[in-house]
Amino acid sequence: MNNQSRENLVNDIENRLNDFFSEDQAEPSPVPARESIEKLKSVVLSIDWEIDETCLNDLVVEADALMPQFENDRLAHTLLRMLKAVGGYMHKRQARSHPDAIKRIMSVFASLEKLATDDQMEEALRKKLVAKEIAAFKKLKEQIELQRTPPVTPQAESIDEAVGRDAYVERSKFEQAMSAVEERLNSQVTELKAQLEALQNELDGLRSR
Amino acid sequence: MAVIHIRNKEVQIKIVYVGPGRGGKTTNLEYIFSKIRHRILSDMVSIKTHGDRTLFFDFLPFDLGQIQGYRIKTQLYTVPGQVKYNATRKLVLKGVDGIVFVADSMEAMREKNLAALNNLEENLRFYDIDMYANFPIVMQYNKRDLADSGIPLMDVQTMDEELNGKLRAPAFAGSAVTGENIIPTVKKAISTTIVTLQDQLS
Numbered sequence: 001m002n003n004q005s006r007e008n009l010v011n012d013i014e015n016r017l018n019d020f021f022s023e024d025q026a027e028p029s030p031v032p033a034r035e036s037i038e039k040l041k042s043v044v045l046s047i048d049w050e051i052d053e054t055c056l057n058d059l060v061v062e063a064d065a066l067m068p069q070f071e072n073d074r075l076a077h078t079l080l081r082m083l084k085a086v087g088g089y090m091h092k093r094q095a096r097s098h099p100d101a102i103k104r105i106m107s108v109f110a111s112l113e114k115l116a117t118d119d120q121m122e123e124a125l126r127k128k129l130v131a132k133e134i135a136a137f138k139k140l141k142e143q144i145e146l147q148r149t150p151p152v153t154p155q156a157e158s159i160d161e162a163v164g165r166d167a168y169v170e171r172s173k174f175e176q177a178m179s180a181v182e183e184r185l186n187s188q189v190t191e192l193k194a195q196l197e198a199l200q201n202e203l204d205g206l207r208s209r
Numbered sequence: 210m211a212v213i214h215i216r217n218k219e220v221q222i223k224i225v226y227v228g229p230g231r232g233g234k235t236t237n238l239e240y241i242f243s244k245i246r247h248r249i250l251s252d253m254v255s256i257k258t259h260g261d262r263t264l265f266f267d268f269l270p271f272d273l274g275q276i277q278g279y280r281i282k283t284q285l286y287t288v289p290g291q292v293k294y295n296a297t298r299k300l301v302l303k304g305v306d307g308i309v310f311v312a313d314s315m316e317a318m319r320e321k322n323l324a325a326l327n328n329l330e331e332n333l334r335f336y337d338i339d340m341y342a343n344f345p346i347v348m349q350y351n352k353r354d355l356a357d358s359g360i361p362l363m364d365v366q367t368m369d370e371e372l373n374g375k376l377r378a379p380a381f382a383g384s385a386v387t388g389e390n391i392i393p394t395v396k397k398a399i400s401t402t403i404v405t406l407q408d409q410l411s
Contacts, residue, residue, distance in 0.1 A: 005411075006404065006407075006408075008277075009276075009277060009403070009404060009407055010400065010404060012276050012277050013276055013399070013400040013403055013404070014396075014400060016273060016274055016275070016276050016281075017273070017396040017399060017400060018396075019274070020245070020248075020273055020274060021244065021245065021392045021395075021396060054278050057218075058275075061275070
């Protein structure tokens with residue numbers, strides 16, 4: 001480990017230990033909502049830049065860490081739960097995630113940021129904002145559920161195949177029968193033509209006498 | 210040796226508080242627990258004898274959070290200090306990643322401090338650990354508060370020369386009863402342990 005890496009590691013450890021053992025533990029002072037979501041914001045921005053496992057994990061951790069602080073704010077708490085759920089889903093499904101999941105994260109965080117920073121926002125507007133996010137979240141959930149609908153079972157496939165095969169057999173039989181009828185009719189028409197030609201010859205012979 | 214789950218990005222480290230009997234190891238852990246109890250999910254486990262002495266060990270696990278993407282789970286242990294419980298001490302030291310040596314500052318405890326340090330060296334050697342070869346150790350000269358009660362104490366410099374002359378480990382003069390330098394001791398123990406672990410892995 002080079003000196004720079006070691007220095008960074010030591011700094012990170014000291015910062016974490018200072019946070020963990022900080023003196024405000026007995027009575028944690030309330031952190032303004034604006035400041036408390038800064039960490040979450042940086043995680044969301046980093047996801048916007050590049051989606052990787054660490055960022056998604058951090059998103060879940062940060063959303064989880066903010067839950068107690070927003071426990072009394074039902075609307076913000078709902079948005080945090082949504083962020084955690086979508087983050088957890090993307091972390092689990094990774095590249096197989098629904099393409100709209102990342103948009104949900106961005107949108108939910110933007111709404112959360114509005115709620116946390118705009119003290120003047122009316123309650124009705126706050127509710128409307130969250131209702132919109134809930135509706136979009138439900139829609140995404142439905143789309144994901146649809147993606148997850150079980151594939152056609154092997155039995156069903158075989159039934160389909162069998163039906164298809166039978167239909168093919170019926171059609172080919174029909175075509176064979178039709179061609180047989182056509183052949184038979186053609187030969188009869190030929191015979192009739194020949195008979196007609198013979199009768200015509202006989203008639204011509206009688207006229208010439 | 211620390212337990213490292215690469216897949217879960219999780220590191221579990223074990224730090225053991227050792228030192229002479231009645232030196233304040235358990236009080237150290239109790240103080241730490243009192244400071245962090247509201248933010249950890251786990252409890253402190255103590256197994257004591259009738260006379261309130263540590264029979265087996267004290268155990269305080271907690272999740273420190275993430276450092277450089279890895280979740281650090283820390284386990285603090287104490288060992289019984291009494292000489293007769295050496296088998297237990299040896300057992301608890303199995304898989305140790307870092308040590309806090311809690312020395313008793315009372316003059317009367319001078320020999321016992323040295324005996325406990327020698328015993329630690331022997332027990333670590335049992336696990337092929339040379340405590341003088343960059344093994345993470347933090348020294349704590351405990352019970353400094355007793356000076357106010359008129360109890361004769363060794364001065365810190367003397368203790369440092371006698372106990373830490375060869376080790377040259379980070380050292381703190383403190384008091385587990387008043388909490389003086391208890392948190393800095395555990396912080397130093399955790400940081401040196403993680404840095405040493407990182408050195409070993411890289």
